[in-house]
Amino acid sequence: MAAKILANLIVMGSSILGRAVIQAYKKALDNANKSGVAQEAVQNIRRASKAMTEAEARQILGITEQTPWEDVLKRYDNLFERNAKNGSFYLQSKVHRAKECLEAVYQLPQDESPQS
Template sequence: MAAKILANLIVMGSSIVARALVQAYRQALQNASKSGVAQETLQNAVRRSSKVMTEQEARQILNVSETTTWEEVMKRYDTLFENNAKNGTFYLQSKVHRAKECLEAAYRDKGQGTGTPS
């Protein structure tokens, strides 16, 4: 008899808590849409999912400055790419490669030679 009462109390309590959580979530969504947080969060998610590397991020990965020549960028790329091929991970190696591609496009747009045929 006591077990049945305890089971009923647990079921009723969990349903009350579930309804309260749903109501709190709805209220949080309403508050977020009023303050513009929801749109900002969505825009940040879109930005992250676009997977486009910025020139600044590429420079940080290859550890080069804006005044670095293309030849120096390629030397740095070759060193990092080879090191990650031997001792690193595929993820790091692909980041290094994407950084080179990003900077290659940036140097091409700036009119500096990249040494690659167009």
């Protein structure tokens, strides 16, 4: 008998708690929409997903516009390995994205590729 009462209390309590959590979540969404926080969060997400600029990529790798591609690769390898060993994954991914960005800059268009 006591087990049945305890089970009923647990079921009722969890359903009440579940409804309260859902109502609190809805209220938080309403408040975020009213105060503009939701729109600001969406803008921040869009801003963060923009592609890296060439200038930012050069700054991350510490190179100039006159740096040859071989030196870019050496710098990339050095920074990537250094961050792989004792750096952060975030910095390592920034270095990788910088190299990807510059690959497009250093690549010759298909029409200008050397003929054999």
